[in-house]
Amino acid sequence: MKHKLLIGVIFLALASPAQAGPRETIMELLAAEAQVANSSYSGFSAAAGEALFLATFTTGKPETTSCTTCHTNSPSNVGETRAGKPIDPMATSVTPDRYTDQAKVDKWFRRNCNSVLGRECTAQEKGDFLTFMINQ
Amino acid sequence: MAVPKNIAKLQVRVWDLPTRIYHWGQLILVAAALLLGFFGPEWWLDAHVYVGYAIIAFIVFRLIWGVWGPEYSRFSNFLFSPKAVIAHIKKLVSGRPSHFLGHNPLGSLMVFALILILALLSISGLTVLGGVENQGPLAGFASFSLGTLARIGHEFLAYLLVGMIVAHIFGVLFESYMSKTSLTRAMVDGRKPVTEDQRPATLYPVRKEGGMIIAFGVICVIGAVGALASTMPASGLIAMPVNESFQSECADCHQVYHPSLLPRESWVSLMGNLSDHFGEDASLGADTTNEIMSYLSRYAAQAWDTEAANFLSLVDEKHPFQITATPFWISRHANIPQEIFRTKPVNSKANCSACHKDAAGGMFADQNIQIAHGQN
Incomplete structure (x- = not known):
């Protein structure tokens, strides 16, 4: 499982060498995690987010x-x-420095998913959510 | 010297100008202090305190004037033995009181009693200011418990003073009626008619300048000592370093509450329940949690001797880390319309600094309250 994730990360890192910003890294990690969790993963959706x-x-x-x-809202x-x-x-688009700090993203998803949903969010949910926020 | 026949028309300058200024000035100051103390909002505390300082200066002047002033202002002129007082009362009861150019024995008692009670009010007031508010010349000396004791005394004395003022006014009106001389008017222009049974004044050599200089000097020295003492660090406050994690993590969602606002046990329990923090998950990593917990434990209410730390330590057992559930918080905010808490710019009872401008430092001084008014 772990090495699968690692391979996914490496694959994605190689596939998009031009995008190395911290936000992109966060998204790539989420994508890799989503892939691992669900083999029929087909990308993130802003609409779902x-x-x-x-x-x-x-x-x-x-x-x-x-x-x-x-x-x-x-x-x-x-x-x-x-x-x-x-x-x-x-x-x-309004707060450009959002989603650039992995620790912060982790902290707030952990806390707020638990507060609102009563459970952890899946990588798919996190990715959809961030895609929505990034594509505003 | 032969007594002139038309003695009834003779007037003697009984009350010198400084004594009259003292009397009416003290009247205005005491009225202001009482009104501010009983009815003034807390954030006018400075006005009450400065009026109090002026009253102290006036008392000091009067004490010195009672020794170095002109005849009728001297304590020696109206120091009566208990016997003389009783004799005066007996005559009064029989309906034939003797009249005095200066203070009569009962008036004299009132003068001394008023000076004494004003002095006690000043001392107790400064003790409250220093012990409870951590301000003023006694801030470095008075503990909170001493301050709260002094507050009981200060309030009791204030009610007593009101009673004495009523008695004083009644006494003056009564004596004015009996002697057919307006004592109030005499305190304005200083003159009283001489009547037959009164001895002519044996005037001491008037040394007004001397008494004035001494009074001015003593008041300056007391003021300087008081100002110097006021610069001493307050005994209830301790030095507290800034903790970055505490500041930044807590400030993510709410203003940073001063560690002195809850007792140690409450902070420990709060930090142990971060995953259900006032209805939200506010969990932190173990390292950060421990760091903040030990910081809060160290600088919790027990480490301070402020009004807020002392009163907020008495938490509500059902909500041990909810400051707004403490009996003190509730009673202190009982008169504030709920609407203010719900609307902008306050939004929440948890938003201390919306009205307490010094909330971040844990002081919550009365003067720093500015009730926020709704903008909706």
């Missing part, structure tokens, strides 16, 4: 039933934490 972003869940914490609870809007602090818009 949007659906995930707007969906309402009953499996997470009652205070946060949707991404939109804090992030508003548009990725270009400034969001607000439940404690009242502003959150930079999710779309990279």
Whole structure:
């Protein structure tokens, strides 16, 4: 399993030598992970990401039933934490430095998927989500 | 010297100008201090305190003037023995009181009592300021528990003072009626008519300048000592280094709460429950969690002696790390309309710094409260 992932990463790294930015690396890792998890993986979908972003869940914490609870229903809007602090818009077109730090991406998917969905997000979901945010 | 026949029309300058200025000035200051203390919002504390400083200066002046001032202002002029006081009361009860050019025995008692209570109010007030608010000349000396004790005394004395002022006004009106002389007017122009049973004034040599210079000097020295003492570090505060992880991780979602705002046990329990942090998963890596937990434990409420640390330590057992659930928080914010918390710019009860401009430092000084007004 692990070496499969590694091969996937190497393959992707070789396939796209011109794109070496941190965000691209994050996306490539997610793609590789998604591939490993699902052999019929056929790329990420911004539409699926949007659906995930707007969906309402009953499996997470009652205070946060949707991404939109804090992030508003548009990725270009400034969001607000439940404690009242502003959150930079999710779309990279408005906040260009988003999704460039692997640790941050991991931290927030871990926390927020657990808060909203009540479970970890799959690589497919994460990839769809980020694709939606990057293609705004 | 023979007593003139038309003595009833003779007037004697009883109250010198500084004494009259003292009287009416103290009236204005005490009225201001009482109104500010009872009715002023907390953020006007500075006004109450500065009026208090002025009252102290006036008391010091009056004490010195009582020794080095002109005759009728001297304490020696109206120091009566208990016997004399009782004799005066007996005459009063019989309806034939004797009148005095200066203070009568009961008026004298009131003068001393008022000076004493104002001095006690000043001392207790400074102790509250230093012990509870960690401000002023006693901040470096007074503990929080001493400050809260002093606050009980300060409030009690304030009510007592109101009662004494009522008694004082009643006494003046009564004496004015009995002696057919307006004592209030005498305190304005300083003159009182001489009546037959009054001895002519045996004036001390008036050394106004001397008394003034001494009073001015002493007030300056006391002021300087007070100002110097005010620069001392407050006894309730400790030096706390900045922890980067604490600052940045917590500030991701909310303002950074000062470590003194919860007791050690609460911080440990909070850091152990980050995956369900006020209804959200706020989990951190183990290293970061431990680093922040030990920082918070070290600088928790127990390490401080501020008003916030002392009161917020008394947490609600059901919500041990929710500051807004502490009985103190609830009672202190009871008069604030819920609407303010819900609307911009506050948005949430957790947003301390929306109104407490010094929340980040954990001080929560009364003067730094600015109630945020809704923009909706």
